[in-house]
């Protein structure tokens with residue numbers, strides 16, 4: 001066969017090494033999380049208590065913390081990311097302003113997450129503390145809401161760029177048909193472009209959700225690292241990612257260690273599901 | 289000649305600096321079919337897109353001169369209103385894939401946010417589909433998406449969609465060029481029937497089609513209106529050499 005040149009083989013080997021590393025890490029995560037999963041069973045995910053000294057490990061607080069912060073972040077970011085995608089996909093298609101805006105939005109994604117964490121601590125936490133004093137809740141400053149704000153900024157570019165791309169895929173002849181029936185630009189966007197691009201936009205949202213679920217550094221810095229189930233959105237909490245980052249270095253004992261890994265295992269599964277689902281929808285909607 | 293419903297005065301159209309149409313003056317008689325004929329790139333599409341202000345949607349495009357619909361300059365009216373009075377059907381059938389057949393027909397109302405009573409909507413849908421000779425084929429599938437229809441059916445759906453706005457003029461831009469011969473002759477029959485209620489301007493590449501369905505023919509060449517007259521006399525005794533050459537196939 002022609003393809004069996006040394007060059008081809010070296011490319012293949014490089015690719016296989018990468019796949020091998022992925023499989024090996026998945027395997028070792030699975031193995032290391034087994035002790036905790038065996039000991040607690042389903043209670044590992046339903047247990048409300050995370051008490052390392054007592055060797056009781058229930059991950060429910062982190063599950064809840066993760067879900068709430070991610071969904072709030074999605075909620076806060078959607079109006080902005082959708083606006084940006086419509087602006088860039090329908091109004092400012094070319095020109096200097098468009099490319100400037102595009103690169104600024106992409107820049108949001110390029111900033112290391114520790115920078116957002118610092119900004120959160122320096123600026124957002126004091127603001128939040130003042131706000132919480134005004135409305136009469138415990139003024140921690142850190143907590144779920146603070147983490148959600150930071151996260152929402154971080155995921156804007158993900159949704160915005162995918163939504164813009166699918167909006168640009170809306171066939172021009174459909175828009176022309178709508179204009180020829182007397183629709184305004186706003187009506188064309190609302191009733192032709194967005195319905196057509198709906199599944200692609202959903203895919204963008206799912207991919208952002210995947211990112212939000214797994215985001216670690218910035219969240220760890222501003223969420224308050226509390227291991228009980230949050231009472232409200234102002235409470236300090238922990239997400240699955242942040243508890244791992246926060247406690248990994250101090251995990252003494254096999255069971256503690258294994259429990260943290262088990263959380264990671266589960267987080268890996270959830271984010272993988274969202275990102276596969278999102279990619280699948282994108283592929284399907286760009287084929288039609 | 290019969291009274292014109294729509295006419296142009298020194299109409300020129302530009303894409304940026306490029307002038308695609310040069311000072312066209314023409315009057316279209318009411319309830320007739322006028323064919324717009326000419327070689328590729330001569331400005332046929334550009335011309336009819338100026339008649340319902342679709343030309344200006346293209347970035348950098350602009351128009352000079354006048355287009356008068358019943359003596360009112362459409363360039364002094366709301367573009368959205370103009371487009372509802374002057375309907376358009378495109379080369380490639382383009383029903384909205386996200387809408388049902390029913391919703392496609394009344395899409396003009398939905399897009400414009402015009403509320404219709406259920407009975408009114410039903411009436412418009414049936415009337416438009418009947419006029420477009422599609423009713424019998426789709427009446428049992430009204431609430432399915434139109435994407436399973438054949439190309440010819442989709443094109444008739446687009447005609448129904450345009451007719452639903454009860455336009456005074458219908459612009460057809462090579463409506464059969466993507467269709468097979470059977471579907472084409474159905475649309476040609478349809479055009480004959482439609483001229484009782486609406487004035488039709490039909491862009492076509494096809495000389496045979498122009499001779500079969502049109503009452504008048506306008507021949508365009510390189511952005512100019514070369515000749516305009518009753519189809520029969522233009523086809524048998526063309527006045528201009530370029531028309532003659534086009535008719536005997538010199539421009540391909």
Ligand SMILES: Nc1ncnc2c1ncn2[C@@H]1O[C@H](COP(=O)(O)OP(=O)(O)OP(=O)(O)O)[C@@H](O)[C@H]1O
Nearest residue numbers: 303306308327328329330331332333334335346493
């Ligand atoms: N969007 C555009 N931007 C720039 N130039 C254009 C644009 N659309 C058309 N033109 C130019 O304007 C001229 C007329 O084009 P038009 O599409 O009106 O021709 P046509 O007679 O409809 O041709 P065809 O028979 O191929 O459809 C052509 O020279 C074309 O290149």
Ligand SMILES: [Mg+2]
Nearest residue numbers: 332333334461
């Ligand atoms: Mg054309």
